[in-house]
Amino acid sequence: MRQMAFLMALMIFAACADRPKDPLKQPVDRHLMADSVKTEFLHAWNGYKTHAWGYDALKPLSQTAHNWYEHSLLMTPVDAFSTLMLMQLNQEASEAKKLILKKLSFDRNMDVQVFEVNIRLLGGLLSAYELDGDPEFLRLAEDLARRLLPAFRSPTGMPCRTVNLRTGATRDPVSNPAEIGTYILEWGTLSRLTGNERYYDTAKKAMISLYQRRSPLNLLGTQIHVETGQWLNTESHLSGMIDSFYEYLVKGWLMFGDPEFKSMWETLKPGIDRYLVDQHHGLWIGRADMGTGRRTRTWFGSLDCFFPATLALAGETKMARRLQESAYRLWTQYGIEPEMMNYETMETVNASYSLRPENLESAYTLYQMTGNDRYLAMGKVFFDSLVRYCRNETAYAHLRSVHTKEQIDSMESFFLAETLKYAYLLFHPERLVNFEEMMFNTEAHPLRIRH
Numbered sequence: 001m002r003q004m005a006f007l008m009a010l011m012i013f014a015a016c017a018d019r020p021k022d023p024l025k026q027p028v029d030r031h032l033m034a035d036s037v038k039t040e041f042l043h044a045w046n047g048y049k050t051h052a053w054g055y056d057a058l059k060p061l062s063q064t065a066h067n068w069y070e071h072s073l074l075m076t077p078v079d080a081f082s083t084l085m086l087m088q089l090n091q092e093a094s095e096a097k098k099l100i101l102k103k104l105s106f107d108r109n110m111d112v113q114v115f116e117v118n119i120r121l122l123g124g125l126l127s128a129y130e131l132d133g134d135p136e137f138l139r140l141a142e143d144l145a146r147r148l149l150p151a152f153r154s155p156t157g158m159p160c161r162t163v164n165l166r167t168g169a170t171r172d173p174v175s176n177p178a179e180i181g182t183y184i185l186e187w188g189t190l191s192r193l194t195g196n197e198r199y200y201d202t203a204k205k206a207m208i209s210l211y212q213r214r215s216p217l218n219l220l221g222t223q224i225h226v227e228t229g230q231w232l233n234t235e236s237h238l239s240g241m242i243d244s245f246y247e248y249l250v251k252g253w254l255m256f257g258d259p260e261f262k263s264m265w266e267t268l269k270p271g272i273d274r275y276l277v278d279q280h281h282g283l284w285i286g287r288a289d290m291g292t293g294r295r296t297r298t299w300f301g302s303l304d305c306f307f308p309a310t311l312a313l314a315g316e317t318k319m320a321r322r323l324q325e326s327a328y329r330l331w332t333q334y335g336i337e338p339e340m341m342n343y344e345t346m347e348t349v350n351a352s353y354s355l356r357p358e359n360l361e362s363a364y365t366l367y368q369m370t371g372n373d374r375y376l377a378m379g380k381v382f383f384d385s386l387v388r389y390c391r392n393e394t395a396y397a398h399l400r401s402v403h404t405k406e407q408i409d410s411m412e413s414f415f416l417a418e419t420l421k422y423a424y425l426l427f428h429p430e431r432l433v434n435f436e437e438m439m440f441n442t443e444a445h446p447l448r449i450r451h
């Protein structure tokens with residue numbers, strides 16, 4: 001009898017030992033993890049330095065460099081600068097600063113994408129000024145903003161997508177909510193720093209103009225003509241092309257204490273709750289037509305994963321936590337997150353992964369706001385798979401497919417600006433950024449809060 005009991009206990013113990021441990025219940029060594037993130041950041045940065053110094057970006061498989069436009073705008077060093085500062089990589093930060101102040105010029109006869117240049121360069125330069133204090137960063141930032149301003153000269157006040165940095169000529173009037181309404185953090189900061197309210201007012205006017213074109217269901221579409229204000233694609237969602245408009249409503253309200261942003265968020269949020277939120281073994285954000293509210297697709301992807309962070313900042317922690325569980329499922333379904341997945345079938349719609357930060361951003365924000373170790377553990381799962389699948393001998397690379405894990409020849413600058421910054425801040429044992437004092441722009445550049 002005793003022998004039987006002993007044998008049974010042994011069998012139960014063996015079965016438990018065989019079962020894979022839940023990674024979300026494992027303790028995380030924060031010192032060790034923060035050190036590893038810093039080491040990996042340096043690996044990617046050194047790849048850029050060795051093979052692409054002075055160019056916009058590194059191509060990590062061919063070990064070559066590339067520029068977005070005819071001349072380099074130093075996308076990678078400007079985007080990486082605030083991370084270098086937060087990681088206290090002083091030597092690297094000083095080399096990057098030297099390069100930026102010596103080489104960066106916006107006096108170019110070149111058409112640029114207003115949104116990308118704003119979030120990466122204007123955001124990067126303003127943050128560099130706040131962290132480093134050199135007035136040259138502010139001078140460059142204001143010079144850039146002045147050159148972007150002509151984009152907003154449309155009858156609606158909503159900006160065109162493209163502007164020529166030297167001539168101010170604009171093109172691409174068919175835009176989207178993200179590219180229309182993601183300026184208030186940068187331009188508001190610039191107004192506070194220079195005393196010129198024009199920047200704040202221009203960015204705010206564009207947001208209000210878009211908001212006024214919401215549907216009676218309080219939804220926004222994917223594409224709108226900025227000259228006529230006509231919607232050209234009426235599919236509503238929170239993914240790419242719409243995402244950061246909502247993010248900047250919440251952050252604009254918190255950063256500048258402007259009640260109009262709060263009221264716009266509070267009007268639009270019920271539209272999300274009623275028509276976009278979906279329940280399918282958990283909470284997801286799907287897609288619907290802005291006019292009828294009819295469900296168009298059951299898609300959720302890596303860009304949607306910014307929303308738990310936005311919800312948490314807006315004080316909707318319960319919904320944020322539920323949505324973050326789905327974001328974690330998106331990441332773990334195939335070992336690393338796909339660009340887009342159908343949450344009804346759990347099959348990929350777009351299987352690529354481009355080193356995106358949003359899932360880590362939300363885990364970090366939720367950890368800061370709740371102190372729950374579950375988000376630390378999620379961050380470890382995310383970071384471990386990044387190293388496992390995206391690292392190579394030169395730096396880090398995007399994946400063609402989360403199924404095959406085949407790498408492709410690209411490393412977006414937001415990997416250094418955002419993905420590794422959020423990972424580092426999540427694991428670092430000290431609270432390096434205080435949410436009461438700083439707000440991240442959508443490219444993870446910390447900007448000081450001024451009411």
Ligand code: DMJ
Pocket residue numbers: 119244303356357358414418442443
């Ligand atoms: C970044 O450039 C920004 O976070 C933007 O808001 C969305 N896309 C990328 C990262 O995925």
